[in-house]
Amino acid sequence: MSSRRIGRFEEGVLWNFGSIGILAVCGLLLLRVIDQLYGTAGLGLFEQTWVVYIFASQLGSGGIDRSALRAVAEHQGDPHEVGRIVASALVPVALQSALTCAALYLTRDFWAGLIEMPELATSLAWALPGLFCFALNKVALGVVNGLQRMRAYAVYQSLRYLGMLAGPFVVHALGWPAERVAFLFTFAEGLLALLLAIELLRVVSAPGGRALAWAREHFRFGLKSMVSGVLLELNTRLDVWMIGLFGYGAVATGYYAVALHIAEGVFQLITVLQSNFNPVLARLLAAGQHAELTAFVRRGMRLTWLVMGAVAVVAVAGYSFGVGVLMGRPEYVEHSFWPFVWLMAGIALAAGYLPFQQVLLMANRPGWHTLFMLASVASNALGNAILIPRLGIAGAALATGSSFLASAVLIRLVAARIAGVRF
Template identity: 30%
Template sequence: MSDLIRQFGSQSLLMLSRKIADIALGLGIAVLLARALGPEGQGIYSLAILLPMLLSTFMNFGLAPATVFFASKKDADIDSLVATNLLAGFVLGLLGIAVGLAVVFFAGQTLFVGVATRYLLLAMCMLPIKLTVAFVNGIFHGLKDFAVYNILGLSQKLIFLAVLLAGLFWQVEVWYAIAGMLAADSIQLLFACVVLRHKGYHLFRLRDIQPQLVKQAISYGFRAHLSNILAFLNYRLDMFILGAMTNPAAVGIYTVSVRVAEQLWIFSSAISSVLLPHIAGMEDEEARRSMTSLVSRNVLWLSVVAALAVWGLSFVLVDALFGQAYHQAAAVLRILLPGIAVGGMARILSNHLAGIGRPQINMYFAMGTVSMNVVLNILLISRLGVAGAALATTITYGANALGKVLFFWLVLRFPLRGFLLLGKEDAALYRRLLARVGRRGGKENLL
């Protein structure tokens, strides 16, 4: 168990380092877009790319999490997963474009108020690429090849940032930002395929596809799929409702608040990415419970401390990074922070459920939270505007976290203190971590 935790700690530290770089690049992109486009242009851009993001969630049919699950198994046939995922990415992507075209031409001006059709059509070109990248990256994720997984994740943002910086020599407009993201996605996919070939895997060799593995992946993926759709809606449906009930400028303000707030998920995002393949590959139930408890309580309190710091600095951060045009976003950010803090812990618990082969439990929770989110957004936006969307999000995230805590305590019989409250072993963990940071020539292991 100690060797496993050492490996988990080392991989989590690597993932955390990637997330820190991810935040730096993401903030750079957010600042450039916000200042170049202004609140209204930022809102139009956010709504335009929301369509392919939504369709990629609907059209992946759970293949991405299924890939992580099956690639983490000792007897995984990686060539079969590669062939299946590349083919599925392009086929499902083309089907998604057909669906997207129908949405744009029949309901575009109703769902995307103030967004020109040409922006929506350009953004739709991202869909096959984003799906295929997600499927391929799931292979490296399941194999615990976090070096490649991290490089692939960072490459897209690094390229996009470079494109935006190049655009500063002339005026950056909405079309340029969308085209820049499309170019970054395309280069990321090309890089992923090059890495696969370098590692000896075959691309598009259809005879490698195993019908039995496809059947198992569909079975697992279907159970995870609806949960992922609902989770995405829970994260982004507020933008649809806000855009329909207000205007693109309000969406732009809200987008900036959300982007800053979601940086607090650095701990949960980094560690849960490592947790899922570890939990899926473990057979000792007690070891699973122990690892999830350790991760859950530490992510919770790290997120709370980070939220308090951001709350105190919110106006300074927003004004310094985005300018006075986004000053209102600081107050909205403060409303979002409590939900974001507890939402990180809920993500850890969700990945435990997915890792033990019960993703349908996440689906049941997501159904309730999406319903709550829609009702609260409609009620609160009409009264409070942008602040109402933030309050609806915080209440929904809080309810989701509370529900999962009760489920783990009452149904899975996790000791409540074990995954909520820090103990002596956590203090010892941090002392060892600080000691290793102080010893520059020390080993890389956390424990």
């Protein structure tokens, strides 16, 4: 790998770490803002809305965003081919996302009744325009990622977080109740969609030919990976959903949300590495450069463990003080400290493997990736089902933290056997 390529890669990582800094600040402030404007119950309602929103977002994009990322990374030297890849991804995603939004609107009362939270139905309705845009934005960001325009990728991700933070102020200024706080998704994703449309028009060439072959490939890849995408996103909110399912209500969900969001903010450091690693993995796997691939993976693992171990220690040490200042109420620290500890322990111990959990997708093995995700979610769901009735929200955190370790063991075994990637 040339020094120019290494320099560009490292620059992209730094820009995306900066984006994560913005995410962390915006995520923490979002908790405080919603709590101050609408109370702990309002925060809990927003979290439960987010669970369904994330689940539906994967149905909207249908895995085509990852197909576009992989294909663009492999063909980034051919502008017209990239144009065909992008055009053949955006059109079906727009149709699929529209159908998903319609289905969610028609079933919103079912989701509300499932956790006995009737106001969830209204909350979901106000998030739907954002859900439609989110699917298109996923494809556009996948293209930007595949082209390794990581500085632009970081900027657009940052703008999403800033838009989400501004959303509750817009809702409050309009005099709307807590049931409409989820409009922040519509506000943020709508603005981002406009900016990404300009980006694609600027950097992607016209297709210059028929894109039917790529449409079939996107459909094939997406169909095989869609379930894994749903499982991936569901896994990030499975604990929240099961807290509601076992009857702990909006207030307990609100307390848990603080620990979860801060842990997710830390986890975004891994997501940054994954976003930068994925295009390189796709290129090396496609070229059959196994020696360079193994060296790259092992360097990445060492870097991730070093960074995440240090961050986890600092995060746990400063949690009580930070949350006390952030939320302004001691009960948030009292109820969320140990859940945060268990979440961080799982992340830190499994950290080296976590940025490489999409390696099967980058190796064009979406079916195997789906099986891997199914096993990961099953272990998480089983742990939550056992521990939440006994330990409440601390049990949810223990189960979720343990699921990170289970997924690390699984990816080590499956990646070596299926993709020839040695950790």
